[in-house]
Amino acid sequence: MAQIVCPNKLLPGDTVAIVAPSEPVEREDVTKTKAYLEGLGYKVKLGKHLFYKIGDYTAGTIEDRAEDVNWAFGDPEIKAIFAGQGGYAADQILDRVDYEAVSKNPKIFVGYSDATTLQFALFAKANLVTFSGPNGAGLHEQDKYTYDYLWPTLTGFETPKIIPAEGNKWEVLRSGKGRGLLIGGNLDCICSLLGTIYDPLSKLTDQKIILFWEEDESIFNDIIRDMFQLKNAGVLERCEGMLVGKITNSSEEGGYVGIPELRYTLLQLARAFDFPIIWNMDFGHVPAKITIPQGVEGEIDTKTLTIKFQNGVL
Numbered sequence: 001m002a003q004i005v006c007p008n009k010l011l012p013g014d015t016v017a018i019v020a021p022s023e024p025v026e027r028e029d030v031t032k033t034k035a036y037l038e039g040l041g042y043k044v045k046l047g048k049h050l051f052y053k054i055g056d057y058t059a060g061t062i063e064d065r066a067e068d069v070n071w072a073f074g075d076p077e078i079k080a081i082f083a084g085q086g087g088y089a090a091d092q093i094l095d096r097v098d099y100e101a102v103s104k105n106p107k108i109f110v111g112y113s114d115a116t117t118l119q120f121a122l123f124a125k126a127n128l129v130t131f132s133g134p135n136g137a138g139l140h141e142q143d144k145y146t147y148d149y150l151w152p153t154l155t156g157f158e159t160p161k162i163i164p165a166e167g168n169k170w171e172v173l174r175s176g177k178g179r180g181l182l183i184g185g186n187l188d189c190i191c192s193l194l195g196t197i198y199d200p201l202s203k204l205t206d207q208k209i210i211l212f213w214e215e216d217e218s219i220f221n222d223i224i225r226d227m228f229q230l231k232n233a234g235v236l237e238r239c240e241g242m243l244v245g246k247i248t249n250s251s252e253e254g255g256y257v258g259i260p261e262l263r264y265t266l267l268q269l270a271r272a273f274d275f276p277i278i279w280n281m282d283f284g285h286v287p288a289k290i291t292i293p294q295g296v297e298g299e300i301d302t303k304t305l306t307i308k309f310q311n312g313v314l
Contacts, residue, residue, distance in 0.1 A: 004127050004295050018045075018137070047069075062093055070096075082136030086111070093118075110130070112133065117192070178241030179210070185284075207238065240275050242277045243278050
């Protein structure tokens with residue numbers, strides 16, 4: 001894989017864009033986020049098709065959404081881009097993104113859920129470090145925990161020590177230390193790209209990784225199937241650590257297993273390997289979330305429950 005590209009850090013007065021590569025966003029939410037960002041001293045630009053809707057499924061056509069993403073990366077004034085919302089449709093625009101332009105104009109790109117799909121493609125095709133963090137539409141209503149990790153990461157300052165959010169407890173499923181390239185996001189999105197040209201994991205065959213993943217609105221059976229897909233694709237052979245976010249809004253309804261079986265299966269799956277696992281962490285589909293740079297070196301130590309990584313900006 002070619003040299004990894006880090007975007008420039010966000011500076012006071014810089015311009016931030018919001019685009020919608022997946023689901024539609026609500027105008028009221030974006031208006032509040034725009035006011036919030038302007039209150040922090042940033043200028044804000046919105047994608048031309050941000051409020052377009054095709055039902056409740058996509059924010060405009062494939063062409064509309066791809067055009068907005070390419071516009072945001074091509075506009076020299078824009079320094080950071082937030083995905084407006086998650087959903088299921090970012091994969092539709094991957095072959096229309098101008099990755100050469102992205103490489104020439106590396107910018108901060110932040111989001112979670114279906115944004116994972118675009119983040120993987122940006123890393124695989126343009127070697128761009130991106131950020132698993134809050135989406136743009138809800139940026140105005142995040143809590144202090146989320147902001148405390150988001151803004152220091154994007155502005156290049158030292159982030160606070162990573163600790164559980166208030167009321168949450170991380171669990172060490174398997175002890176140890178690990179160091180590798182941080183890569184991950186939403187599990188369903190990760191597995192949907194395995195083996196494609198938009199999958200950085202297929203290009204990192206000689207690279208040790210720390211895999212982070214979370215899931216939302218899934219049947220537990222499907223999560224187990226996805227975990228075994230990672231194993232069968234050879235991903236876990238390169239894994240030096242695994243960070244599992246809170247699994248939210250998922251159930252055994254329509255399936256056969258619950259959380260205890262899911263944890264048990266994960267441990268059984270990992271028996272062939274020796275990487276440490278931290279379970280129930282604060283990222284993904286949760287109100288309080290850390291921001292994780294995608295594509296930088298990270299390390300974990302379960303003895304001290306320490307997680308460290310570069311902030312991913314220059």
